[in-house]
Amino acid sequence: MLLYLLLAILQTNINGQIDPAHCRYPLGMEDGRIKNDDITASSQWYETTGPQYARLNREEGDGAWCPAGQLQPSDVQYLQLDLRQLIFLTVVATQGRYARNSGNEYARKYRLEYSRDGRRWISWRNRLGSEIIMGNINTYDSVVRDLHPPIITRFLRLIPVTDAIHTVCMRVELFGCAWQDGLTAYSSPEGQTMMAPGYPITPLNDSTYDGALERRKLSGGLGQLTDGVIGQDDFAQRRMYRLWPGYDYVGWRNESLGPGFVEMEFQFDRQRNFTSVKIHSNNMFSRGVKIFASVSCAFKLHLISEWEAEPVEFHTVLDDRNPSARYVTVPLKHRSASALRCRFYFADTWMMFSEISFQSATNVLPTQRPPVLTPPSYEVNSEVSDTTQITEDRTTPSKTGSPEEGSTSILIGCLVTIILLLVVIIFLILWCQYVCKVLEKAPRRILEEEVTVRLSSSSDTIILQTPPVPPRVSLDPPYERIFLLDPQYQDPAALRNKLPELSQSAEASACSGGYAEPDVTLCTPHQCFQSSVPHYAETDIISLQGVTGSNMYAVPALTVDSLTRKDISVAEFPRERLLFREKLGEGQFGEVHLCEAEGLAEFLGEGAPLPEQDGRPVLVAVKQLRADATSNARNDFLKEIKIMSRLNNPNIIQLLCVCVSSDPLCMVTEYMENGDLNMFLSQRELESTLTHANNIPSVSIADLLHMSVQISSGMKYLASLNFVHRDLATRNCLLDRHLTIKISDFGMSRNLYSSDYYRIQGRAVLPIRWMAWESILLGKFTTASDVWAFGVTLWEIFTLCKEQPYSLLSDEQVIENTGEFFRNQGRQIFLSAPPLCPSSLFEQMMRCWSRDIVDRPSFNRLYQALRTFAPHS
Structure with a gap:
């Protein structure tokens, strides 16, 4: 069965559509496979700056192609390449004129034109409609740009763009693969x-x-x-x-x-x-x-x-x-x-x-076949039917054999390959089982030994840094190895860098109580618990494996010990009075249901934290543990009940009652009739005359500020107890009809929000777009990381949840961006200011995303600041 599955996978790969993430091979400017006759230009300054010298990392002639004269904003000068066949073009890399440390010319911007027939030229635009591609910032770095969307073309023109009068020179390399569809x-x-x-x-x-x-x-x-x-x-x-x-x-x-x-x-x-x-x-x-x-x-x-x-x-x-x-x-x-x-x-x-x-x-003769542009050092997995023709182009048999001999050799080669792949698959299965056991016992953290540092900045830009010395002396050819690990670009000088040590400021922030697991060797107990710094979680964190895959709060060990020594003080509710309405979500150990609770108001008595019902049934959320849950999950479930029973705040979902006298174990919490904040806001527009006239559901800026104040109030309460939420987002904030917000933890279990979580090894999931850099890279969850997530939650609120955070970045690019926060070299990408957001409020968001923990505001300070924006909250 495994063999048939393997053959099916191989067949799928053979017949699959072209994949832009892997179609990233150098097309031959640097190594000379693109000939001088196929490189032309609209003009050149000197003979020694002609188009044939526009080869990346080469120092021939005077070091680059330079168009004649100084370029003005209205000029259209171009470097033209004939690729001799249709190419699926995915990446362009550019350099300026280094000329052995004597050049000082480069293209700050450029645009592309392409043609499949040499007659009709088309201007390339990205998916947002922009023609401009940001280029170089110095003469020696290679700036690599992904093309979204990619281009199918034979001819390409690179056209430098300037905002003022400049002398411009360029060196280039193109990346892609042959367009075998034709x-x-x-x-x-x-x-x-x-x-x-x-x-x-x-x-x-x-x-x-x-x-x-x-x-x-x-x-x-x-x-x-x-x-x-x-x-x-x-x-x-x-x-x-x-x-x-x-x-x-x-x-x-x-x-x-x-x-x-x-x-x-x-x-x-x-x-x-x-x-x-x-x-x-x-x-x-x-x-x-x-x-x-x-x-x-x-x-x-x-x-x-x-x-x-x-x-x-x-x-x-x-x-x-x-x-x-x-x-x-x-x-x-x-x-x-x-x-x-x-x-x-x-x-x-x-x-x-x-x-x-x-x-x-x-249907062409062998002598008519165009060359396939793939580097000789690569093994390229072809995705077209005429594989034989490609093989003939890339290899020349040393002697002639009969068809039977060729078929036998191919069959033996295939069997050997399959056996080796089976061995690899068995090894990977055993390894995954080991890794999954580790993941069950500890939160996911990306260790130094695991991280491949990738360079990333806005608009899919990667700057390949080289020192200001002649590139041919100091730099190995980067494009021979650039794709060997994965389709994301690596630093060519060190494809698998280690994470550097924490900077001094980061160490200082750890000493100031910022991390959940402080290194006692860095400071004395008195220093680590100074009252002058924000009160963050400063002790070992206990993570309860709850119904939905993780519990609502990460709780300091000392707090857990003090809480769980006490008896459960929550009333036992008759489970037959819980009427199932809808399954809200599920996790590894249980499910979350929306239920009607018959007679709950009378059962809880006066002062019960229930919304106004007006004769309607009471809606509650019921977390139910599966009967086959592990004993550890069962113990965690009971601990979570004890912890939640101690929480009492108008902006935190409250535990109402339990059903633990028999299996399955259940806890009953509040549920708000307006659902979660993400869904509520995404279905509304900003309040205006138009929305009133057309009866369009809307919210006002005052409403958004009121919501923000409530969330900060709930988080201030959790921080005062030294609790860490770890998944703060609009999907985890519930609303009633009066726009009262209560913070919950149902988001991870709902399929509706599965795209908000990054899955690791098929099991662990992390809300990486809301997580602080130290949580992703170092596995550190503190109140300070909740502050970071609160800043992202504010950003969601003031975009009316119309867009996911970092929507233009893939999950992998979001993780890479955290590396830029770690290195702190000014290349990290921040969320942009929402149009509805006051500038002073966006400044508060930016403080939440400070690189160093001690620079982030406390929830108490955020609450006070937000109240000044919404004085009636």
Whole structure:
């Protein structure tokens, strides 16, 4: 069974769509595979600064390409490269003119133009519509830029941009891989917008299409269907670049297209023998979206010939049970063509595609095959059908053998490879089991031995630092190794750096009581517990493994001991009076349910912390431990009950009663009728005349400030008890009808917010976008790290939760950014000021994100400051 699974995985990799994260190979400027004849320019200053000298890390001629004269803002000078074949271009790296420490010219900004045929030139724009790419800040560093979206092209122009009169010089390297699909253009009806009650407006247009749009039809270009990024199962969710719901999909509504099908035409660079086409299609049938019912593809041998009479038809098996998006593979029966026309027939109201890729072999003679641009030192995993042709281009057999001998050698090689892979898989399984046991016993921390330091800053910029000495002397060729560890860029001088020691200021902050586990060798007990510094958690933290995977609070050991020695003082509620309404979420050891509690008000008596019911049933949240939970989880559950029974604050969810006389163990807490703050705010707009006139749900700035004050009040109370929440966010703040907020801990257990958590080894989850740098890198959770999360929570509130924090960064880039906070070299990325946020309030947020713990305000200070903004709170 394992062997069949392995073969299935290998087959999936062979037939998979191109992956931009791994298509990052140098195309040959530095090592000379791109020839001088293929590098031209609009002008050059001298013969010794011609375009042939624009090679990264090379010091030939006078060190770089320099256009003639000083460049003015209105000038258009360019360096042009002919790559001799279609390339999937993902990365551009640039340098200035170093010239053995005598150069002082570099391009601060530039833009790109590209062409697939050498005639029609297209200006590249990023996903936000900007043409400008930020370039170099000195003459010797290599600045590497990811292209989002990537470019499919043969010709490329780099055009320096200046804001004033400057002398400009450039050296460059390009990264990508061969575009084996051969697709040069597709045409289709324009994508449409889905508008449904209760759901966000979802534009399903092809927003990166580089062709023409005429009469609601796209033609002559490529776009999101060929960018290598597949859409999610839930198309309305925002993904890594978080632009708008549905961004990854192009979709059409059945009723708007008269024939009942979507017709698309595909043009290719040359005649090809097509084996199949793969279409990544959404199947969220609960929203009226299904994969296509059938497809009919016609073929054209030459672009000027007629469509052949006999099409290839394929009927899909519709799936009304699994809503997952999936690739649908359509066999094309080895038909030869240079163009295809496919009609995709609707199976429901909507049809949505995110990627289309073709598998084929080119119909050209061996002597006509273009070279494949892959570095000779790499093993490249090809993803096209004509693997034999690529192998012939890269290797030359030393002698001729019979087909039987070749087949036997290939079979033996495959068997040996499979056996080795099985050994590796067994080793990895055993290793993962060991690691998972470790993860169960301790919070995840990234140790010095584990961390690969990666350089990251805004807009996917990586600056590869080299000392100001001639690069050919001091620097190994960086692009021979840049992709060996993973697709993220590494420091070329040391691909696996160790984390440096804490800076002196960080050590001082630890001595000032900032960390949960202070090093007693750094200071005396008197110094470590000075009353002049913020009162943060200063003792060992006890982490209870609660129902949802972690408990609501991380509690100092001394506090736990004092609390758990006391008896439970919470009343036992008859469990038969709890009526199930909805499952809010689940974790490793239990579930959280929304229930009605019959007669709870009378059971608790006067003074019970219950909202006004007006005759309606009382809603409560019930944490229930699974019957098969471990004994440790059971003990932790009882400890959590004892701890929560001591909490009494109007802005903290309160434990009302328990059901512990029999299994399953339950604790009953408050639940607020308006749900969580994230959902509440994301469904509202800022209060205005327009919202009043159109009866649009809205909130005022005063409401937002009132909410902020309440959260700070609840956190001030927890900090006074030396409790650490560890997961403060709007998803963990509940509201009643009067906008009263109570802090809870249900967010981690709810599938709705699964994208807010970063999963490690398939088990541990961390809310990294809300976590302080020391929590991610060093595993330190303190009240100071809660202050950091509070700053992010304020940012959420004043963006009305319309966007996830660091929405333009992937999870991996968020973790890399914490390394910049650690190094403290001024390259860390901060959340930008929300438009609704007063500048003085944003200054408070920035103080919450101070690198050093002692520079962050206490919750008491934050509470007092926020009350000045909202004096009536």
